[in-house]
Amino acid sequence: MRELRYVDALREAVEQEMDRDPNVFVFGLDVDDFKAIQGSTEGLLAKFGPDRVFTTPLSEDAMTGVAIGAAMSGMRPIHVHIRMDFLMLCMNQLINMASKSHYMYGGQFDVPMVARCMIGKSWGQGAQHSQGLYSMFMGIPGLRVAAPANAYDAKACLIAAIRDNNPTIFVEHRLLYPTTAPTPETEIVSTPGKGRLLAEGDDVTLVGVSNMAVECLRAQELLRDAGISAEVIDPVWLLPLDIDIVARSVRKTRRLIVVDNGWTVCGAGAEIIASVAERLQLDVPFQAARMGFEFTPCPTTPSLEDGFYPNPKTIALKAFAMVNGGPGDWQPDAERAKLAYQLQFKGPF
């Protein structure tokens, strides 16, 4: 199968859906400029014209309302935000209107819209270009939240989100853009609420959200040197959440580490661990841990930023300690750690 970059998978999904349905359109600040949202909207303006691909004033609040209204009128807007942090300017419309309109109007209106947004990381992104704020949306009935971590899922989830008649917060990660995965040219449609098993293992379950799914895969590689077999799961969708796939794994491994791409307090990890515990109760006692951003704003300088994020090494050390009942004196090999950083998920899909 053809190898495709995550960024191109996003572009291809939108192009194919715009071909398929004239009511799909893309808007948001700079979707039509020469940088084309890091390439993810490249070529769309030339192919579909300025009525269907257009930039907007910096009015995220009202533009979200415009997306909702257009969706109610029968269109399928894709509203693009180059950073997830900017969704904070859209909260009133997303939480008070988009998520609730179908319900509070008794099913008279649908809101088939997608809010695409990108989490930034490294090169000094700092406190306001790096936040993974998806857990704020995970507790809101009426929304869907997708956070795909490879090109295949990016394409399949984006097509699913565009076709779905509900509002979807579509969470991308900047560091995933250049990663590649075998992805078909034909249409692929993800099922909301279906997670993905990335690697099988017996000793510990690692669940990684968004880019942390890839970091978990790298940690799994390091753990192999210590004789630890880690199972790695990517939830892919955060709302609805695939608890079955995690519970099934924990039933086997009895150990669960959720590595969040955000803060752990009231985060996706808390939700996943609580849901698995409720599911398994005392039948299957298990150890659990959350990892995520340090509970600080994200600093700019690399020397501090290094400590802010979980990384394959810290994840591997956490898993090692959990499996061995303590930290011990194992350290991942430095060279191996460097190589592991190049690892990407290549399927099977």
Next chain:
Amino acid sequence: MKNLTNENGADHGHIYRMLKLIRRVEEKVAEVYPTDKIKSPVHLSIGQEAVAVGVCDALDETDFVSGTYRGHASYIAHGGDLPAMIAELYGKAGGISRGKGGSMHLADAKNRILGSSAVVGTTVPISLGFAMGLMRQKKPGIVASFFGDGATEEGAFYESLNFAALKKLPVLFILENNGYAIHTPLSKRWATHDLLKRVETFGIPTESVPDMDVFEIRAAARRLLRGIRAGEGPGFLECKTYRWSEHVGPGQDYESGGYRDRTELEPWQKNDAVAMAARELPASVVSAIDAEVEEQVARAFDFAEASPFPGLHELTEHVYSETANA
């Protein structure tokens, strides 16, 4: 007998009927409210009826209306299903949204009434999006978007003026300026009173009607609609008006509230649009319309009374739309 149609084609009888219908529905809501049969907060339109009636009378059948949480008037004036509205207030299964929205979230898709919101100003940009959707899908119609003076203080309001003008969207903005945001008067909220000047800087034509003259409101809306329908972009109509009842609830708060005096109400009551419209018509026509309105209101409330409450299984329905563009 006077000619019932004026030189602009306004049907006096119809206009009186709509004014009276809204007034009587609101009075009946106020009357029933203390029984607790109505299961949602109500923000009554008494005194403000002429804004909705004048504007909606100027609209075409293909046009849409977007109202506010004080939205009974625009809902009724645009032909919303009245029995289903009252049942909605009662929280019944026969309600327009099966009891899930109540008074503050009225919507009637079949009759082209977009949903209202309890968060001030939120429906304004949604009106724009809907209007853009109509334009892009080459569907007929414009969106008449009602909002109060409080909404004009929200950031999204200015964002919306700019975007509507930029994209020449077919939107009629209607400001129902009743002078109060809950209990806070304009004097404590606006740096200057030149709102229309602010709007005009976006290149949007404006009209203002100071006195709740329903025919003037209708005429001003028609003037603005000509440009909107010609593709020239949005228009903005300010109607100065006055809320006769308390902000929320069935009563009055002149003596108890302390934030306004009853003398403020008096000129508006003297200018009551319902009474003035009645004076334009022969007494026999008025009494015939009144009788029909009473019957229509009674039927709507009877429908609400008789409708069952939704079963608990409906709690989890309509959280997500089950259909998809497969």
